[in-house]
Amino acid sequence: MNLRHILMTGSFLVAASASTSMAADCGIDSGRLSIVGNEFPAIQTVASNSQACDGLSEAKANLTADHQKINLAGMQGDPAEYTTAIVANSSIVALMNEDVIRPLDDLVAAYGQDIPKNQLITINGQVMAVAFMANAQHLVYRKDILEQIGMEPPKTYEDMLATAEKVRAEGILEYPLGGAYMAGWNLAQEFVNMYIGHGGEFYEPGTAQVSINNDAGLATLEMLKSLSAYMNPDYLTHDSNATSAEWEAGNVALMNMWGSRTGVLMDSEGSTPEVYENTMVGAPMTVAGGNAPASTLWWDGWTVAKNISDEDAAATFKAMKHGISSAILNDETMGQAVWMIDGYQPAPVNEGVFSAISMQTTPYPMLPHHGLLHTALGDNIADFLQGKESAEQALSDIEAAYMTAAKEKGFVN
């Protein structure tokens, strides 16, 4: 029991330092709130505002970049440790697969009539999550460098290559491109973007049989390799954080980056005026003459755990609803994300995500077996980019690794 107390004290300290918001009346008499989620400014805002609700018997949050490794285990117990998980359209699938989140229809009917319909994520007719922000990867560029070489911001990846070549040829930057290409999840995400941009289909229609070893797959790998030639040679070790650091250091002129991270690049912290004043966002790029952007649309939203009492579920629902109400918007929080909240005023920093929405970018696939393909992609693309094997070999390795995993998990026979 002592260990549990020590651990709880630890999480209370985290909770105490995170919640700077004023106490709020959310109509809660009793019940528990325990949040697990990713860590970036918008989610921190939602979590601290939810925790500020009066009447909760316990209010804590565990926000970490490793949330996907702990949320499932933390919700499988009965009662579940976490009463809510903040998820995105990819990570909700893992929770749905294991049946640890509850349908929210009764709670929406009782306490959430005022939540706009488009924020409700319904799966097979049941509300499973409430979205509060949109996200997408899009172009980020340095206005001063593009003016110096007399070129417009690229609209396609082919333009991006030409622009990068010119920046290099004029001797401005040796490695003008950036990108979160770290082997693993990030690199797999770049493949997913580019493959969608090439109009590829990941599976044979209606099945979990993978089919990426085709012309679109080959073109995707070739484009990733062409781009990587203009990146810092260490690109396979750069995740979103490291890429942002490279940007703030002024080493990069163009990159494809998450909308939720551009606010940090454009504020005055951690960089020089030359860099942050010239940082601009643009629409996501297309590739190979396609119309669909080579990017994916994401929503972030919250869920409610299945294995908790009705009292805790109601308290969690009300607190999280308060966490995404108009009351949380102020000068500081407004630019943190593309909020789906009433009263949200778009800032220039959010234009990239808005363009992604208006260009009808494909949402990231919500399929129960897609996580396995994402892992297989992340493990097998680096060999090709390093020139250790051919593109055909890399694609067939990915297919074989995925099929083995899918067989073990019972998705294919």
Add this chain to the structure above:
Amino acid sequence: MKHSAFFWFVLPSAVAMLLFIFFPIVSVVVQSLHSAHEQVIIEVENCGPFGCTTATAIDQEATATLRQDQPLGRFAGLEIYKDRNHLATAQIGPLWEQSTGIGDFIGKLMNLPFYKAIGFTLTFTFVVTPLTIIFGFIIAVAVNSAARAIRGPLIFFSLLPMMVTPLIGSLILFWMVDARGILGTTLRWLTDDPSLSVKADTGLMWIMLMVYGVWHSAPFAFIVYYAGLQTVNTDTLEAARIDGASRWQQIRHVVIPHLLPLTTFIALMQLMDNFRVFEPIVSFNASAHATSLSWAIYNDLGGETQQLSSAAATSVLTIIGVAILLSPVLIRTYRDYGKAA
């Protein structure tokens, strides 16, 4: 010792070992012999802020019934051990036939995830273990012959690499060898190659991981040897000196034989530790260049869809690997004890 006294004496540790070592291993073995139920997939309509799409989902009601009937999943026997992501028994034969020679075969074998991981794991183990022992011994002898007044601080500084948390220690080295870090820049200057990058080159990355391995575990060998050096019989040493033995001859013929049992101990510990190499690969973001068995387990469990059976199979293979590695040393120790008794 009386049998009953012996029983009560070992009972606490026997219970602890059963609970924390034996049962978990049994559970891992059982898990590795089962795979997930065949998924009951239904077509669903998903709606959200970006409109509605037709997708698929797992039918939870049907799955719940399946789970109730067979809580462990489908019995798969050794299927998971034999599949492509582990021993790849079906893939090796064709690879051998396609290969032009043994080198080509090994190259192709390294493309399979398990063999890629074991390739690095074994190289790491067999490079780092001897180097750790040699460096630990040299540091111990050097510290032991230093003036008494400075020995305390010397021991403290020699132990620092082991005190630093492995993740932090490797992060420090990671930033130092960055192209703009102090070691990375020095390397570029020394080799006169401005495009040289440790993080981008597989060979250099392997060397860096091994340098880290030696740096991190040499203090362990050092402190064990240093303790051993305090027990070297001074009479024997003095006799050797009177007989005109040089410093090297004293070490070779008196000190090293005295410390041999300790070497066996260090070798055992280091073989086990190095076979489980994990932290440096994560903190160096080195998975594009080097993977290990422990990293493969972590990767299986860290994805959006957890592959528990796959991770369990790799764990069992790791245990078997450790047992094979340790068997020569264990057999030797057993024989030595036999002689002594």
